[in-house]
Amino acid sequence: MKLATYKDGSRDGQLVVVSRDLSTAHHANGIAGRLQQVLDDWNFLSPQLQDLYETLNQGKARHAFAFEPAQCMAPLPRACQWADGSAYLNHVELVRKARGAEVPESFYTDPLMYQGGSDDLLGPCDDIVVPSEKMGIDFESEVAVITGDLPMGVSPDAAIDGIRLLMLANDVSLRHLIPAELAKGFGFLQSKPATAFSPVAVTPDELGTAWQGGRVHLTLQTQWNGRKVGLCEAGPEMTFHFGQLIAHLATTRRVRAGSIVGSGTVSNKDWSRGYSCIAEKRAIETIESGAPVTEFMRYGDTVRIEMKGSDGQSVFGAIEQTVAAPG
Amino acid sequence: MKLATYKDGSRDGQLVVVSRDLSTAHHANGIAGRLQQVLDDWNFLSPQLQDLYETLNQGKARHAFAFEPAQCMAPLPRACQWADGSAYLNHVELVRKARGAEVPESFYTDPLMYQGGSDDLLGPCDDIVVPSEKMGIDFESEVAVITGDLPMGVSPDAAIDGIRLLMLANDVSLRHLIPAELAKGFGFLQSKPATAFSPVAVTPDELGTAWQGGRVHLTLQTQWNGRKVGLCEAGPEMTFHFGQLIAHLATTRRVRAGSIVGSGTVSNKDWSRGYSCIAEKRAIETIESGAPVTEFMRYGDTVRIEMKGSDGQSVFGAIEQTVAAPG
Numbered sequence: 001m002k003l004a005t006y007k008d009g010s011r012d013g014q015l016v017v018v019s020r021d022l023s024t025a026h027h028a029n030g031i032a033g034r035l036q037q038v039l040d041d042w043n044f045l046s047p048q049l050q051d052l053y054e055t056l057n058q059g060k061a062r063h064a065f066a067f068e069p070a071q072c073m074a075p076l077p078r079a080c081q082w083a084d085g086s087a088y089l090n091h092v093e094l095v096r097k098a099r100g101a102e103v104p105e106s107f108y109t110d111p112l113m114y115q116g117g118s119d120d121l122l123g124p125c126d127d128i129v130v131p132s133e134k135m136g137i138d139f140e141s142e143v144a145v146i147t148g149d150l151p152m153g154v155s156p157d158a159a160i161d162g163i164r165l166l167m168l169a170n171d172v173s174l175r176h177l178i179p180a181e182l183a184k185g186f187g188f189l190q191s192k193p194a195t196a197f198s199p200v201a202v203t204p205d206e207l208g209t210a211w212q213g214g215r216v217h218l219t220l221q222t223q224w225n226g227r228k229v230g231l232c233e234a235g236p237e238m239t240f241h242f243g244q245l246i247a248h249l250a251t252t253r254r255v256r257a258g259s260i261v262g263s264g265t266v267s268n269k270d271w272s273r274g275y276s277c278i279a280e281k282r283a284i285e286t287i288e289s290g291a292p293v294t295e296f297m298r299y300g301d302t303v304r305i306e307m308k309g310s311d312g313q314s315v316f317g318a319i320e321q322t323v324a325a326p327g
Numbered sequence: 328m329k330l331a332t333y334k335d336g337s338r339d340g341q342l343v344v345v346s347r348d349l350s351t352a353h354h355a356n357g358i359a360g361r362l363q364q365v366l367d368d369w370n371f372l373s374p375q376l377q378d379l380y381e382t383l384n385q386g387k388a389r390h391a392f393a394f395e396p397a398q399c400m401a402p403l404p405r406a407c408q409w410a411d412g413s414a415y416l417n418h419v420e421l422v423r424k425a426r427g428a429e430v431p432e433s434f435y436t437d438p439l440m441y442q443g444g445s446d447d448l449l450g451p452c453d454d455i456v457v458p459s460e461k462m463g464i465d466f467e468s469e470v471a472v473i474t475g476d477l478p479m480g481v482s483p484d485a486a487i488d489g490i491r492l493l494m495l496a497n498d499v500s501l502r503h504l505i506p507a508e509l510a511k512g513f514g515f516l517q518s519k520p521a522t523a524f525s526p527v528a529v530t531p532d533e534l535g536t537a538w539q540g541g542r543v544h545l546t547l548q549t550q551w552n553g554r555k556v557g558l559c560e561a562g563p564e565m566t567f568h569f570g571q572l573i574a575h576l577a578t579t580r581r582v583r584a585g586s587i588v589g590s591g592t593v594s595n596k597d598w599s600r601g602y603s604c605i606a607e608k609r610a611i612e613t614i615e616s617g618a619p620v621t622e623f624m625r626y627g628d629t630v631r632i633e634m635k636g637s638d639g640q641s642v643f644g645a646i647e648q649t650v651a652a653p654g
Contacts, residue, residue, distance in 0.1 A: 011367055011584075080445055081444055112513050113516050114514055114516070115443060115516055117442055117580065119408035119582065119583035119585070120581050120582075120583045129479065130579065135579070152653055182512050182513075184434075185439075186440060187512075188514065189410070189440050189441070189575075190575070190578045194580050252457065252458060252462070252504070252518075253521050254446075255446065256338075256405060259446050
């Protein structure tokens with residue numbers, strides 16, 4: 001099934017069930033008002049939502065209305081956890097190669113992951129508000145999952161079974177803040193402003209055979225200012241699958257329902273597929289010609305991130321954001 | 328006023344108002360069921376809780392019961408954000424000196440802060456469950472605040488005004504996992520398991536004149552296995568006050584109500600005051616005699632963290648945890 005959170009003036013929004021083709025939606029308020037409620041009590045509430053979803057898909061839901069992605073908050077407008085992996089090693093290899101650094105051998109067995117802020121997650125059409133254009137504003141097109149409760153030490157396979165929903169994410173990064181921040185040794189903080197998510201979150205069964213071994217075998221499309229810049233395959237080159245990423249996170253602590261785990265920038269070895277973040281384009285330029293040419297985003301720039309199923313239909317709806325100055 | 332969250336089998340627990348002397352409590356369920364609700368609507372709900380608090384302190388609350396810290400969850404059992412500073416530069420200086428490293432000049436003007444996980448925050452008497460005793464289990468006695476909504480770019484002074492509640496925290500660290508994790512460049516993840524918080528969270532006015540300029544001018548007491556190991560002054564040597572820490576976090580994003588911001592390990596230049604984490608004791612031993620002598624915590628070890636007001640009364644109640652193996 002497909003779920004979204006509609007803006008209603010509240011902090012957590014209003015849960016709606018969305019039809020498979022993203023054309024119609026229906027309030028879920030007879031079942032649950034907020035998505036976190038559903039995640040807290042998944043086994044009881046999700047079958048009821050699934051029933052409503054099927055009725056909606058059959059065109060029989062009595063109070064269905066036209067689905068508008070612009071009315072969406074993030075599926076979870078605030079979450080108890082947002083941890084983002086960097087599971088496409090090709091991305092890491094490129095960025096490091098551009099600055100003449102090696103990829104440590106351990107990176108192929110021990111996932112990179114950072115803890116992100118989750119108090120202010122953006123809807124798919126919310127502006128990317130950044131205090132200065134000089135900060136190196138970049139998008140990062142990613143796949144992300146929302147988990148149920150998982151115990152400390154969960155195995156990668158069991159962690160796959162604990163995935164409740166999938167989404168797309170735009171993990172906005174402020175590239176010029178990263179070197180100084182990482183040099184301090186405590187990870188990202190100011191260099192990772194609010195992350196945006198796709199209009200809908202979908203259960204793994206919606207992906208059919210494209211969901212295999214904890215990976216999404218579909219193409220992630222990225223447009224920058226209306227120009228297609230990335231058509232990257234999200235499946236085969238994901239070095240660590242989502243079960244491995246979650247298990248990494250759960251090594252020394254439980255992972256609680258509603259935790260969001262991201263894949264990191266989707267990246268392919270075949271450069272003709274383009275890029276899912278500008279930093280990677282600049283890395284390729286540096287490798288090819290010694291210096292980056294492409295500039296980062298400016299105020300007014302737009303980014304569009306979408307993934308289509310094997311039937312050509314948008315699976316999650318599109319993230320469509322504009323970069324803006326504060327207030 | 329003083330607020331706590333009682334265990335009731337639910338994920339977010341039951342909000343209770345606690346008397347100033349921590350002897351009695353009263354359910355707040357006529358006003359709000361959960362602390363996050365109060366933070367979401369502070370101006371409307373907090374005066375109602377304050378009224379109940381005053382009635383409780385006068386011994387006139389009709390359904391008061393004996394307050395039991397062991398029944399407490401963390402004041403926010405899960406939060407939308409947990410960001411922990413390292414505001415006592417003496418701690419950073421000691422740890423670096425022990426390994427022969429300099430403290431960069433920028434550390435005195437640009438706060439260190441890491442983004443922590445907030446899906447599973449522990450109650451004051453919950454066990455510290457760690458998969459292996461060999462991970463270098465350490466406590467970190469800290470002060471922490473819970474904020475209201477703050478805009479991007481908030482000033483340090485305005486950020487102080489945005490502090491709703493204060494707590495104590497035990498930011499448990501797995502020291503032997505830190506070097507490899509920080510070498511990866513993405514900050515702490517596995518090396519920071521679930522953090523525990525004091526039984527009660529208190530509004531700043533409860534601290535009286537001890538709350539000055541965004542700092543708590545009281546003594547933080549730490550006992551390890553029943554032995555007093557730290558009597559550290561939390562006020563004067565806090566290089567960055569809480570307003571500065573919050574403003575640092577809010578540089579490139581909004582900070583939403585219910586965000587928790589920590590001070591980092593409280594640390595004093597006068598070594599006779601003891602320590603608030605074992606790593607610091609080991610650093611001092613290394614500086615004095617070339618090698619650490621004190622071992623980290625083992626299964627069965629206990630830690631107790633408490634802060635008393637100028638009247639000698641416990642302000643927040645005590646964190647009292649035992650280290651344990653997984654279930």
